[in-house]
Amino acid sequence: MSDGATGWGEPLYERVLAGVPEGASVLDVGCGPGVFAAFASRRGFTVTGIDADRSAVAAARREVPAAEFEVGDAHQLDGSFDLVALVQVLAHVTNPLKVLKEAARVGGLVRATVWGREEESDVRLFGEALSPFLPPRGARRTPAGPPPLTEPDRFRKIARTAGLEVLALDEVRCPFDYPDEDALVGPLLTSDIGRYAVNAAGPAAVRAAVLTTFASRRQGEGYRLWNLFRVLDARPA
Numbered sequence: 001m002s003d004g005a006t007g008w009g010e011p012l013y014e015r016v017l018a019g020v021p022e023g024a025s026v027l028d029v030g031c032g033p034g035v036f037a038a039f040a041s042r043r044g045f046t047v048t049g050i051d052a053d054r055s056a057v058a059a060a061r062r063e064v065p066a067a068e069f070e071v072g073d074a075h076q077l078d079g080s081f082d083l084v085a086l087v088q089v090l091a092h093v094t095n096p097l098k099v100l101k102e103a104a105r106v107g108g109l110v111r112a113t114v115w116g117r118e119e120e121s122d123v124r125l126f127g128e129a130l131s132p133f134l135p136p137r138g139a140r141r142t143p144a145g146p147p148p149l150t151e152p153d154r155f156r157k158i159a160r161t162a163g164l165e166v167l168a169l170d171e172v173r174c175p176f177d178y179p180d181e182d183a184l185v186g187p188l189l190t191s192d193i194g195r196y197a198v199n200a201a202g203p204a205a206v207r208a209a210v211l212t213t214f215a216s217r218r219q220g221e222g223y224r225l226w227n228l229f230r231v232l233d234a235r236p237a
């Protein structure tokens with residue numbers, strides 16, 4: 001859960017851009033409302049962003065007037081770029097292998113980020129807080145298919161299959177800062193599992209469970225969580 005957190009992405013963005021010379025061309029695939037694009041543009045990169053969501057592209061154009069944005073499909077890229085950045089997008093596309101193949105085709109460098117394993121991040125505590133109000137794990141449907149990209153070996157394998165030479169797979173820990181209790185709890189209550197828990201036990205019980213679980217993460221009036229991400233650093237083989 002990151003909706004209530006502030007500024008968490010900057011360590012990740014720094015790693016994605018590390019060592020790339022100022023002025024280099026960057027394709028931000030799945031740019032959303034332009035948060036990473038704004039970060040890259042402020043550091044002197046020439047940024048092009050694409051996203052399938054027209055409203056997100058419109059928001060990005062307002063946020064980063066110095067960059068170019070297009071409505072487009074991550075599975076079909078055009079042009080040639082010094083760096084193709086896939087920041088937290090592979091979990092949201094239909095075919096991650098195809099997207100990585102396209103990135104390899106149009107990019108001199110490819111850097112892609114994914115979450116770490118659930119047990120490596122404090123985000124798991126949201127699930128632990130709600131577990132008394134959810135069906136037993138054995139009763140929940142297990143996703144079919146291959147291991148997720150959160151598994152490092154799987155991430156490396158799919159990158160190599162896409163025609164990339166893996167230079168590194170680095171870990172980046174990002175602080176998720178929530179300014180107060182409402183910022184921590186509010187987005188959770190509107191999520192699918194949050195609504196399920198509220199229907200089962202009521203909002204007061206769910207809120208109390210979350211605040212108890214996160215008590216050790218309290219900092220002043222707010223909360224700080226540490227979450228782990230992996231950054232694939234690769235180039236066309």
